[in-house]
Amino acid sequence: MSIRCHDQDNEKGCEDDATKSASFVRRHDPTELEGSYAPEGEKIHITTSPSQQRDGKKTKIGALTKTLTGRSNASMKDPGPPPDGGLKAWTQAFMGHLVLFNTWGVITSFGIFQTYYTSNLHLAPSAVSWIGSVQILGHFAVGAFSGRALDAGYFHWVFIAGVLIECLGVFMTSLCTTYWQLFLAQGICAGLGCGLQFCPTMSLVTTYFSKNRSLAVAVVASGSASGGLIYPTIMRELFPKIGFGWTVRVMGFIMLAVGALTASLLKPRLPPRRSGPLIEFSAFREMTYSLYCVGVFLSIWGQFFAFYYVGAFARTITHTSYTASINLLLLMNGLGLIGRLIPNYLADQLFGPLNTILPFSFIGAIILYCWSAVSTPGGSYAFAACYGLFIAGFQGLFPATLSSLTSDLSKAGAKMGMGFSIVGVAALTGPPLAGALIERDGGRYLYAQMWGGTVMVAGGLVLVAARVSKTGWVLRVRV
Numbered sequence: 001m002s003i004r005c006h007d008q009d010n011e012k013g014c015e016d017d018a019t020k021s022a023s024f025v026r027r028h029d030p031t032e033l034e035g036s037y038a039p040e041g042e043k044i045h046i047t048t049s050p051s052q053q054r055d056g057k058k059t060k061i062g063a064l065t066k067t068l069t070g071r072s073n074a075s076m077k078d079p080g081p082p083p084d085g086g087l088k089a090w091t092q093a094f095m096g097h098l099v100l101f102n103t104w105g106v107i108t109s110f111g112i113f114q115t116y117y118t119s120n121l122h123l124a125p126s127a128v129s130w131i132g133s134v135q136i137l138g139h140f141a142v143g144a145f146s147g148r149a150l151d152a153g154y155f156h157w158v159f160i161a162g163v164l165i166e167c168l169g170v171f172m173t174s175l176c177t178t179y180w181q182l183f184l185a186q187g188i189c190a191g192l193g194c195g196l197q198f199c200p201t202m203s204l205v206t207t208y209f210s211k212n213r214s215l216a217v218a219v220v221a222s223g224s225a226s227g228g229l230i231y232p233t234i235m236r237e238l239f240p241k242i243g244f245g246w247t248v249r250v251m252g253f254i255m256l257a258v259g260a261l262t263a264s265l266l267k268p269r270l271p272p273r274r275s276g277p278l279i280e281f282s283a284f285r286e287m288t289y290s291l292y293c294v295g296v297f298l299s300i301w302g303q304f305f306a307f308y309y310v311g312a313f314a315r316t317i318t319h320t321s322y323t324a325s326i327n328l329l330l331l332m333n334g335l336g337l338i339g340r341l342i343p344n345y346l347a348d349q350l351f352g353p354l355n356t357i358l359p360f361s362f363i364g365a366i367i368l369y370c371w372s373a374v375s376t377p378g379g380s381y382a383f384a385a386c387y388g389l390f391i392a393g394f395q396g397l398f399p400a401t402l403s404s405l406t407s408d409l410s411k412a413g414a415k416m417g418m419g420f421s422i423v424g425v426a427a428l429t430g431p432p433l434a435g436a437l438i439e440r441d442g443g444r445y446l447y448a449q450m451w452g453g454t455v456m457v458a459g460g461l462v463l464v465a466a467r468v469s470k471t472g473w474v475l476r477v478r479v
Contacts, residue, residue: 079269082210089208089216095262096220099201102255102262103166103194105227107136108307108336111329112235113186115311115322116244123179126435129308131187133428136304138191140424143199147417150200153272156263158196163259166193167252174248195424197259199417206403206416207269214353217400218344225340225392228333230254236326283415289405291466292354293422296398298459299361301426302452303391305434306368307332313445314380328380332388339392344400352478353401354467360394361460368453372446398423 083089110132117128149158169190176182202220209216231251238247284290310332311325320328347356367387374383402419430452437447471477 079271082208082269084208084210084212090219091265092205092208092267093216093219095266096201096205097223097226098258098262099197099266100220100223101227101230102163102223102258103139103198103227104221104224105333106170106190106231106251106255107132107139107194108224108228108333109231109235109329110135111308111311112232112326114308115315115325116239117182118312119315119322120244121179124435124439125309125312126432126439127179129305129431129435131183132308133431134183134187135191135194136427137424138188139194139198140420140422140427142192142195143417143420143424145417146196147199147203147415147420150203150268151272153268155200155204155266155268158200159266160263162193162196163256163263164193165196166190167256167259169193170248170252170255174245174252199420201262201266202399202420203403203416204266204268212348213403214344214347214356214397214400215341217403218340218396221344221396221399222337222340224395225333225337228336229330232326232329232333236323236330283418286405288466288470289415291462291469292401292405293419295361295459295462295466296402296419297422297426298455298462299364299394300398300423300459301430302368302455302459303364303394303430304427305431305448305452306371306387306391308431309434309438309445309448310380310384313374314377316443317445318375318377318380320377320380324377328384331381332384335385335388336392336395339389340396343393344396347397347400350478353397353404354463354470354479357394357397357401358460358463358467360390360397361456361463363390364394365453365456365460368449368456372449 114125114128114132117123117131118125146158146162149155166189169185169188169192172185172189173182176185202217205216205220206213234251234254235247238250242250307329310328314320314325314328315322343356343360344353347353364387367383367390371383371387374380399416399420402416405415434448434452437451438445441447467479471479
């Protein structure tokens with residue numbers, strides 16, 4: 001379609017025609033989710049009069065020409081509604097599972113490193129916790145940028161960079177011998193690489209689903225349970241035979257192979273939205289979204305330290321072996337596979353994600369309070385089983401609930417990235433704070449357990465407030 005001005009004496013009329021055409025194009029902007037799009041490959045040209053070209057005047061038509069030429073370089077193809085299933089959509093979900101296997105699965109396995117660094121390198125528990133916490137911060141906080149990169153059409157640029165940076169951090173960790181080296185390699189470098197992969201992948205998968213979105217997110221989130229089983233098992237089996245360095249290198253080679261597979265098969269579905277702010281501050285004017293972020297912050301703030309310290313607790317309080325302490329982490333992560341899938345399925349089919357997530361923060365708090373009564377190896381196994389099962393329900397539902405609060409999928413990456421960044425701050429400060437409380441209590445865990453349970457109760461109450469702001473005081477409503 002072209003608009004050409006042949007009447008040099010009636011340039012105003014041509015401008016009016018061009019403006020009308022621009023209005024038509026604007027209504028069919030490919031960055032919007034609603035409406036029809038122009039056919040792919042169709043270009044729109046605005047030609048000014050010869051006198052305007054000779055004089056070089058910056059007329060309205062010239063500005064419009066520049067804008068529409070830029071638009072014509074982007075894909076105008078209408079992706080249609082989310083397929084909500086099928087081979088391509090579920091392939092994206094399974095690739096997302098492998099991404100979290102490589103990222104979140106490694107992070108939830110940090111307990112094996114926590115135990116090794118405190119026992120073999122004789123580092124203070126709170127100092128070691130900072131390594132894992134900075135890794136989690138990178139995993140979540142970078143999402144504000146990497147999620148927006150997905151919206152802008154740069155998914156593969158940031159994702160492939162993330163795979164390479166994470167693997168570099170892991171390989172460097174295998175060579176580290178001092179605390180500052182571990183902090184830079186495992187904490188900062190590996191955490192940054194995880195963050196460049198995690199948020200854009202989660203956001204990408206949600207664009208393929210509508211009714212089955214919570215279940216798809218659960219399939220993706222369960223990758224953390226798979227990784228939480230495989231990587232500690234590798235450490236348990238190989239560490240006594242080939243040592244710490246080569247065991248970590250084996251992990252790095254596995255990450256590199258899995259990363260190559262996911263990078264080749266993950267594919268964004270929506271056309272790019274190159275314009276727009278990096279951070280959607282307007283989202284915080286939505287009361288439900290703001291309260292939800294605060295509630296998740298408090299819940300995450302209190303719950304992660306148990307994954308770091310369950311092994312150390314078993315060794316110092318119940319006097320179990322190093323192998324048995326790894327088995328506790330395996331049990332906690334293994335039951336997380338069930339804990340992520342079933343609640344998300346119920347959220348899709350019956351209750352809605354926001355309703356479904358509410359009980360899990362309170363249940364997790366009760367289990368943390370009960371942890372203070374554990375004094376035997378059997379009690380440690382019971383705690384690990386219960387806590388792993390129910391906290392997995394919360395961890396699997398919080399991304400699904402966050403995506404359900406995002407009605408405009410073209411902003412899914414930015415809004416989910418903002419939420420993940422807030423969670424990253426909680427994960428950064430929670431475990432070191434718990435470690436400091438453990439040291440303050442003379443190596444006992446009572447202060448940390450009470451603190452963790454209390455902030456999780458507070459988080460649950462704020463989530464209830466978010467639900468009320470969404471629906472009012474209506475009990476039976478799916479949300």
